[in-house]
Amino acid sequence: MTKINYLLILSLFILMALPFTLQAQELRGRVLNAQTQQPLRGVTVSVDGKAFTLSGETGYFEAELTSVNAPVILSYIGFKTDTVYWSEGYDGSVIEVLLQPKGAVLQEVQVQGYETNRPLLQTAGAISLIEREVITRFDESSLVRAVNTVPGVRMEERAPASYRLSIRGSSLRSPYGIRNVKVYYDGIPFTEANGTTALNLLDAGNIGRMEILKGPTASIYGAGTGGTVLLEPRRAAPGEASLEVGATFGSYGFQRQTATASIGAENSSILVQYTRQTYDGYRQQSAIDRDVLLISSQFTPTDKRTISANLIYSNLYYELPGGLTQEQYAQDPRQARGGQFGSVAQNASLDLEGINVGLKQEYRFSEDFRNTTSVYGLHKFKDNPFNTDYERNANQEFGGRTSFVLDASLGSIATAFTLGGEFQRGFEVARTYDNNGGTTGNLRTDDEVVSKAGFLFAQAEFELPSDIIATAALSLNDTRYEITRLQQVASGNYIYKRDFEAVLSPRVALLKQLTDKISIHASVSSGFSPPTEEEILTSDGQLNEALEAEKGTNYEVGVRGFMLADKLSFDVVGFYFNLNETIVSRQDVSSVAVFRNVGSTDQKGLETSIGYTLLDEPTQPLSLLKVWGSYTYSHFRFKEYQQNETDYSGNDLTGVAPHAATAGIDLTTRFGLYFNLTANYVDEIPLNDENTVYADSYLVAGARLGLKRQLGAHFGLEVFGGVDNLTDEKYSLGNDLNAFGGRYFQAAPDRNYYTGLSLKYTL
Template sequence: MFKHLLFFSAIFLISYSALAQVGSDSSYVRTETLDEITIIGYDTEQKLLETPIAVSVLPSQEIRAYDETSLVPAMNTLPGVRMEQRSPGSYRIAIRGSALRAPFGVRNVKVYWNDIPFTAPSGSTDLNLLDISNFGSVEVIKGPAGSIYGAGTGGVVNIRSLPRQQNGTIAEVGATWGSFGLQRYTASIKQFNEQNRWAVRYAHQQAEGYRNQTAMNRDVLELRGEFDVSDQHTVSTSFLYSDLFYEIPGGLDSAQFAENPRQARQANRFAPGSEEANTRTEHEYVLIGLTNEYRWGDNLKNQTTIYGNFSAFENSFNTNYERDGRQGGGGRTRFYYDHSFGSVEARYVVGAEFQSAMNVVRTFENNMGVAGALRFDDELRSEQAIFFAKADFALPNDFFVTTGLSHNRLNYDIYRLVDNDLDSSYQANVSYDPVWVPHIGISKQITNLITARGSVSLGFSPPTIEEVRTSEGTINRELQPERGVNYELGLRGLVFNNKLQFDVAAFYFQLSETIVQRQSEEITVLFSNAGSTDQAGFELAATWFAIQAPQQTISSLEVQTAYTHHNFAFNEYQKEGEDFSGNDLTGVAPNVWVTTLRLQTRPGFYANLTYNFTDEIPLNDANTVFADAYHLVQGRLGYRKELNSGWQLELFTGADNLLNQKYSLGNDINAFGRRYYQPAATRNYYAGLKIGKR
């Protein structure tokens, strides 16, 4: 590892030499820096430089610096964030190790899309329903953010689908082709002016996949609009339709991984293999949302969002077949009041969020990919309510203080209409005591461009309904919410004539009643509380704006790096007569280093190169099996050209896993039969084009 660190340190020194030659000409091109980015997801509308919380931002150009088929590479450039892809269409996100309880999907991380709660009230998020075209920018709040977002100890992901853009109308079509049957086609039209901003986007993506039983097919249509009714009144609308199909290959043991990583999970005496059972997911989804913002003068405003969603879900798994009809809805409202007294500026926020969902879930035997005999027929109702208040104070001597408090309620009603194992029906109610979640953060501006910060946050994360009602029908009423306290210090700033920006953070998170997972003989994932964990970490993000010279041949060169060190361990943990106290936290890499070089030229050629080192990862609670460390290199080359009459052309090509590493991007931790590995693709390529008209 250290030779790679030395190599990239040398790159930074070279960049600094180039920096010294550039000078301070204010006309040089650059991306937004810490003193220019405004954070809107924490209800402060404050510059990132001054924000007293741990937050990272992905702008549009960084999201699209890769093959645009997946958000994974871009998200993994953020310190403290690990996004996994177990197969095309199957994603997980861990913020500071929060994937411990997520065998699949996104849990313990709250996701908002255009201010709409995209996470279900049960706590799970189907992020795979979104195409990368639905991401205009991303803000990631790391650690507990319950004072305004409610339950969850991992963090919050805020997604905006409309990026910042100059006025005008742009129509664009694009196509990408690549290895393993990749095909991607997109079309969009966007219009931006002073009163209205709207976009219509369509994306189709399909692939055969690297492994057997990994084909995927997804169609996504989005309509998004923001309309200024008057100087005081803005209305925003969101519509999303997604039709997703993907196959599920299943995990492999170490011998199978070494022999043939492309094979799907094989049959055993407990369950058929993935190909034999035709394991797959089909999910059709509709989301409709409306946001109304009204301002009474300069000091008072309200922003209210209401939404509804409907979906049909089918999942053919090795041991069962599930059909799920889902409908949900809710809203989020906030009142903002800005006030000044003396030299103190204050903002007060009072709000509430309510979500409700109804799932009709029928579980059948899996008859070789077809629904067999009915096993369970359940109605699952989830309700979550959050009431929160927040106050921000800009104090003399460049101090900024933010305080927050929320009250959280969660209730699950499980109506078992049919239980063929017991030949009976019954009702189970699972609710959790209301919890008050406080937060306090302080920042101090040391210089105009350097700020120190500190915060203390309480975290609270109840079990999801998938953890309470597992796939084989067990209802676990004994599972308790996770609770913890996070202490954090950080420093942000710009130095060397504003050409180097940095963001460092050190934190210590004490978590009790930690929820962990294990697999039974029938591949059913079960959950239990595991005492407590100690999670200490250090995170660094830095960017050199090495060259910013639009009149020169090389007009822009940036070197961006992110380093994550997580020293996470079980403090007290006994399971089935074994003591795992003191062991490393399962599924968490202790060290991750990601460095990206971005080059742009005046003629229109550009290049992006990313190196990702991920340390070995413990795959079971006993720490007897580890996934090997890997070195991942990805690159993209392209050419952009402004043609006559407003036409724009972009040609691009790229490659993933250039070092042809054999690795697993999304391990099954504590897997029965030691089937821990979900092999990622070997070296693969893509190429494409975009044509637009302004």
């Protein structure tokens, strides 16, 4: 055979083998957010229009190349679909693909609020979103700084892990803890039947996203005049299998360690996370020690059924430094409350251990009819030596929630009907003792408390002509307490029952989408908020039998959207809230909080948030520069308030700043370097109903600088450092309102620093 024939045969063989070679060749790529340069997980990657794979946690994917120049399509919700062509000279190396976020961000963001599951632009109501990126711009020691970035909401810490959450002034009745705000975790009640919420049992790393619904939302979420917080757990994304460890160290002995393992497939995911946090404290008697274990899972065994299960175990200990007078605060803000019943002498602290297990199923009977049902159980033990007494409580609780949704049509009008209910039952054994230097003394009271709370709700949504969405909702709420006193030295035994009569709470809302980028909305809602068990049975064992439920009506109107070539986003809401039978708290001579109804309050406010993207050039060294801010104006007054011979009508509402604002700058480079700067201003705050003492206004700032890099195909590294209270401001965070003896002030830390790193391995 001639040389030419050999060459001809060899050429034919190569040409015949080429398609098979290409068919077996693997594409290797990595998908990044073009604005932030961060990996995108869950991106659908298809070749020739056929779905092949999803990108993993680090953005990597592999797919099979079927032909020369085959179109590879990458699509992801909230981002512009991109098509890439791999040339025949592709050598198998990893190629980065940058996906551009869609300008219509508000159109793409889905919210759960009011169980509508609509884009934010199509949701009629004042809703603020706190994404995971906002939580991680701080050191994750608490949620306070992340929550305070949104308007109309204020979160405080009287001591590390001693949270107080106020939505439109609702902390008026919360000397400690969270009340008058309903909290859900993965759609399962986290607020207990007795009306309290132990949010400090969660670590900031357990939360994937927060939705905050402001004002009365009783139509869907039961009794409440403050608002509702919907927490989404961290989950593993489809295609993700990773191990991650991290550590943060900071001033005043702050340490935080985390370990996370996650595995995600197309129809299942499981995430296990353990977090340990310790802190010596800025003030005397303000240390914290907390361990949290989260198991978060979700399964889709069939096309019709999705099941999620969550377990949260927490063991929390933190100390209580106590409030300071103005003179003590000025002299030494780091000192704890002193004296015979001082915080150090009495070991004022709280030891809280709890486990919460929740199970939820969504079942789709058809494309138009579905049901979501959840059940949960919790067990909690509290050991609480206080300055003047010692409490020991054990609580067991179970409950559930179910809702049915039917998508239908009334002629040409698309309609969604929602019908459901929720029930909770808690049993608590509560004992109080004398506090003898941090140990239990003589028994004062021994109580058994049964709390029952439930409601039925119905809602209808109508998609009317001219891009108008109308919503009508109604709920029927009922709360009952039964307190059995087994022992009390002074008054003897008794049984006390309190049933707050069922109340109908309606909500009506309208939304008009002016364009595909701007919408306006208006709503009227009624709220009903019965006292919590702690407000009826105070810590000194006294019964507050005269306390009535708060009732109020809220009117609001708002506009949200984006403009200027999608660089500017905005959300503005104005509201008027008239609250009757307002509950306020006051401390007695033994520092025990007592509660009473004081007539009515008049609350007018304006809440705004805005963001502007100055630079978005993913191919340039400086790839993103963005500024954002929020502002809250609160004109809150006591409308009718008479205490003995003194009339407080017209006074400023206690604990509410007239003006509050937060602003931030975000900078990202293509190399992975990022910088976040956040500043928070709070106006002076009235600390008593008489308006004779105010906390000074303050401006604090914090900054974080970090670097995120991918080290090969499997390892991801982040190193960071930051500073809080950059201005070294002296301020009080978590003031004790109406405190006896003028002990109003709870000093916040001065300038402090932190640094840390995290290492992630993708299997």
